[in-house]
Amino acid sequence: MPEESPPDEQPSFDIPSLEAMDAYLPQFKFEKLAACGGMGAVYKAYQESLDRWVAVKILPPEFGAEREFSDRFKVEARAMAKLNHTNIVGVYDFGITAGGHLYLVMEWIEGRSLHDMIHKGGLSLRKATNLAMQLCEALSFAHEHQIIHRDIKPGNIMVNDADHVKVADFGLARPVSDEAEQENPFGTPDYAAPEIRGGSVVDHRVDIYAAGVVLYEMITGTVPKEPRRSVTEFAQVSKRWDEIIARAMHADPDKRYQDASEFRAHINVAMKQAAEPGAAPARPIAIDLGLGLDSGRIAGLKGPLMAGSMKPAVQAKPATRGPRQQQLMVAAGAAGVVLGGLLALIFRPSSKETVIKAGAGATPVEIQQVMQKLEHDDAELTKLLHSFAEDCAATGADQSPNSEMAEKLRKAHQATLLAKVRERQEAARRAEIVAEQVEKLKGAPSLKALQKAAE
DSSP: OOSOOOSOOOSOOOOOOOHHHHHHTTTSSSEEEEEETTTTTEEEEGGGTTTTEEEEEOOOOHHHHHHHHHHHHHHHHHHHHHOOOOTTEEEEEEEEEEOOOOEEEEEEOOOOHHHHHHHHOOOOOOHHHHHHHHHHHHHHHHTTTTTEEEEOOOOGEETTOOOOOEEEEOOOOOOSSSOOOOOTTSSSSOOOOOHHHHHHHHOOOHHHHHHHHHHHHHHHOOOOOOOOGGGGTSSOTTTTTHHHHHHHHOOSGGGSSSHHHHHHHHHHHHHHHOOTOOOOOOOOOOBBBOOOOOOBBBOOSSSOGGGGGBBBBOOOOOOOOOTTTTBBBBHHHHHHHHHHHHHHHHTTTOTEEEEEOHHHHHHHHHHHHHHHHHHHHHHHHHHHHHHHHHHHHTTTTTGGGHHHHHHHHHHHHHHHHHHHHHHHHHHHHHHHHHHHHHHTTTTTTOOHHHHHHHH
C-alpha cells in the first residue's frame, strides 16, 4: 500500500500496536504496520472469514472525535466503495475502533508505490506513459461517478510487478459540488491546482492538474517548479511532452484537458510518435465519415472541429483505394458506429418533428447538419470526435488505415464515444420517466395537502 512515510519514522500520533489492533478489530489478524504518517497508519491484516489479505487504514483519534469530519468520512467511504475499477484500490468496509480511530478496510496490493519507483531507480519513458494512461483511466472512471480524488500524487499510486496501477487513498474524495474549497489541509501542495490553493470552487480538473504533475515527475524525477523547466533538460524526449504537461497543468481549468480520457489519448499519441520516429508529422486531414459516401469529405481539420467552418473538400481526382491510399474512416472507429445513436439523441423526435436518419444513404448535407447540431448541443462529444481526428493526423494513421496503430485508435475512441452516448441516452430515459411522473402529479392535491394526509 502507498506509504505516507516509512514505518520506522517517528509518527505524528500514537500508533496502536498489532496487539491493540487485534483487540480493536478482532475480525482481522494484524500482521504488520505497513506505513504511517501524519494522516494515519496502514496495516496489513488477514481476514479469515473471507480468506484474504486486506489493508486497514486508521486515522488519528482526534478526527474520530470531530462530528463533522466523522460524518464526512462516512459519506466518502460509501462513495469510495462504489468505485469498482481495475485501476482503483477497492474499499470493503469502514467504521470506528473502540479506541476512537476511524478506519477503512481496503484491498491489499502487493507492490511498490509510484513514489518509490520514481525516486529509487527511475522509470523509462515507455513505462512512465503506460502508468500515466492507467492513472487517467482510473480518474476518468471516478469522475464519471462524480468523485474527485483531490490528492493525486505518486505516494497514492501503487504499481504491482506486472506494472498494473492501483490508485489508492481517496481520503480526500468527495462528491462533486459547487462549494468552494475553504482550505485543503490534507492535500499535497506540489500537486495542488491553483484553484485549490486559492480557495475557489473545484471540479474534476484538479485531478487532471495533479496527474500532469505526476507525469512530469515520472519523466524528470522531480516535481515541477516555477518557472517550469523543460522535460528535455532531464531526459532525451520530445518537446511534445512539455506541450502535453503544460496543457494538463494550465493555471486556467478551462484550458486544461477537460477530461482524463482526453489526456490519456494525447499521451498515447505522443508515445506512439516516440516509438516510431519516422511517423508523419501532424497535418490537416480529410476524413471520410464512412457512411457510404463517395464524396462530401469534411476537410481542413487543422484547428478545433468547428462545424460552422466545415466545407466539402475540393473533389480530388479518382484514385484506386489501396490499403495505403484510402482515407482513414472515422466511422470504422467511431462516428459510423455511434452516429445513429447520436442522431437519435440529437434529433429526439416529438409528435411533429421529422428525424434525420443516418446510414449508408446519408448525404453530405445531412452529415453537416448533424455536426452543427452536435457542436451546439454537446461540446464534449464534438471534442472527442476532434480528438480522434487529431490523433489520426498526429500518428499518420490516416495514411495507414489497416495498421495496428489505426486499429487501436479506432477501438479506443469507439469505446469512449459509445460510453458517452450511452450515458446521454440513459440520462434522457431518466428525464422521460421524471417527466411522466410530474405529469401524473398535475391533477394531484398540493404537496402540503399530501403531507398533511400522510400525518
